Amino acid sequence: MTKDFSNSKKLGFMRVLQILFSFNIAATMLLLVFLVKGSYSLEFAHYLDFANLIFDGISFWLIWQRKKVAREFIIAFSLFNIIVGSLFHIATGSFGLIDQITGSLFDIVLLIYFLTSRRAKAVLVNSFSIEKKREQLDFDINYYQPKTWAFWRNIIIYFCVFSVVGHWMEAAYCTLIRFGILPGIYDPTSQIWSDWLYPFVVYGFGAVACVLLLFPLKNFLQKKIRGLAAPLLLSFLANAFVCTLIELAMGLMLNQPLPDGTLPLWDYRDMFCNFMGQVCLQNAVAFGCVATLMTWIVYPGLEKFLGRFSKDTMNVVFIAVAIGFCVLFFLYCVNVLLPGVNDTPGSLEPASASGQAQTLEGEKDYSRSAIDSVSG
Known part of the structure; x- marks a missing residue:
């Protein structure tokens, strides 16, 4: 029985790829926030990872828009990752065939899929012209x-x-x-x-x-x-x-x-x-x-x-x-001074022009409810 790939809404495995792309972007950004400056050093592999985040975002959009150029773009970038990664490990003397195949497994899957998939060829048809x-x-x-x-x-x-x-x-x-x-x-x-x-x-x-x-x-x-x-x-x-x-x-x-x-x-x-x-x-x-x-x-x-x-x-x-x-x-940017309220221990000080409310004793937590602050 021949599969019907004419329905452009059915992305098949490409939908899974979109989920993986978006998850990788979100997870990487979240993890980066918790890094403490000075506790790490950026190496070539990290810059390649950052480039791949951009690649994931562009690939997600191209597939979403059903652009024909998505196939060529993903194939080209997968080859780039495989070749550049291999050359880098060869140059640094750390190349191992099994390790390289394992590290490039996702790019290899992308390469094989977009080279052979009939669904990708049938669904990704919109011109970039x-x-x-x-x-x-x-x-x-x-x-x-x-x-x-x-x-x-x-x-x-x-x-x-x-x-x-x-x-x-x-x-x-x-x-x-x-x-x-x-x-x-x-x-x-x-x-x-x-x-x-x-x-x-x-x-x-x-x-x-x-x-x-x-x-x-x-x-x-x-x-x-x-x-x-x-x-x-x-x-x-x-x-x-x-x-x-x-x-x-x-x-x-x-x-x-x-x-x-x-x-x-x-x-x-x-x-x-x-x-x-x-x-x-x-x-x-x-x-x-x-x-x-x-x-x-x-x-x-x-x-x-x-x-x-x-x-x-x-x-x-x-x-x-x-x-x-x-x-x-009004909670974060505007603090209205009321008579007597500013003198209470739990009251809010007026926000500065920058919107960053501060007190003479130092920064306070201004995420509390305005009602709590007034009640002291």
């Missing part, structure tokens, strides 16, 4: 409808959600600094490492800017300029510039120098190509990458996903997200 991008552009343009309530409702949801997700993204970025992969200053006492639901509203504003400014710009560039490379590059440069301006504006408002000359929130004065210590080239590149990912992939994908739900369902989601965000914002 410019024509497909042109077709997708028509859908993207339709997502931008500022005269509708649904458009602004979704923007508010994105602001609330990405204010918290941005906190997690910054933690991941600072983790790279912590490992010495990126230059910068790692501060273990930073608000980043506590109160994981603390909203970093600058990222919420960044998400809004992506939707209102950078997404239409991306559509305009795609419409006016043929090809993919030029619109993508110009979009990246614009994204980096706009996001850097947002960080600069927030810095000039909230990150003013203290009497001793230090900047309370962030200080890039030791970083290459910085301006007033508020922005630097390294962060501009990082912002450009994230904003480009947001405008080209994440936002259209979210709009397509949310569009599957009814208007009433999305309105309920909006209410839940908005109220939940307000609770987080």
Whole structure:
């Protein structure tokens, strides 16, 4: 009996691979957080593992989108891992055939599967061509409808959600600094490492800017300029510039120098190509990458996903997200002084402009309920 591979929803073993890819990314990131700086040294194998995390993420997306290029990409990267790993062990004198086969077993399985699988050939059929991008552009343009309530409702949801997700993204970025992969200053006492639901509203504003400014710009560039490379590059440069301006504006408002000359929130004065210590080239590149990912992939994908739900369902989601965000914002970012309350032993001190509440005696736990603090 011949199997039918025409149903593109049935990924078969590729679904298992997607689960393995996502699990590897999540588990590796989680384990990295618990490493203590100075207790380890990064070697070639670690950098190869980091490259494989990127490979896992790209492979997951390519399979999800049923892209034909997924086969070639996974085959090429599997060969790369096998060859580079073998050459590295040969060069260091640690090569052993059995050990090398065991260590490369997953790549060997990927290589054999994507070379021989009829399902992969039948399901991974979507083109990665410019024509497909042109077709997708028509859908993207339709997502931008500022005269509708649904458009602004979704923007508010994105602001609330990405204010918290941005906190997690910054933690991941600072983790790279912590490992010495990126230059910068790692501060273990930073608000980043506590109160994981603390909203970093600058990222919420960044998400809004992506939707209102950078997404239409991306559509305009795609419409006016043929090809993919030029619109993508110009979009990246614009994204980096706009996001850097947002960080600069927030810095000039909230990150003013203290009497001793230090900047309370962030200080890039030791970083290459910085301006007033508020922005630097390294962060501009990082912002450009994230904003480009947001405008080209994440936002259209979210709009397509949310569009599957009814208007009433999305309105309920909006209410839940908005109220939940307000609770987080007032718990973590706003502390209203009440007469007599500030003198009680368990009371909260007013939050500083940075959103990092501190007392004269040192840092306190501000994740407690506001009601508990008032009751003392």
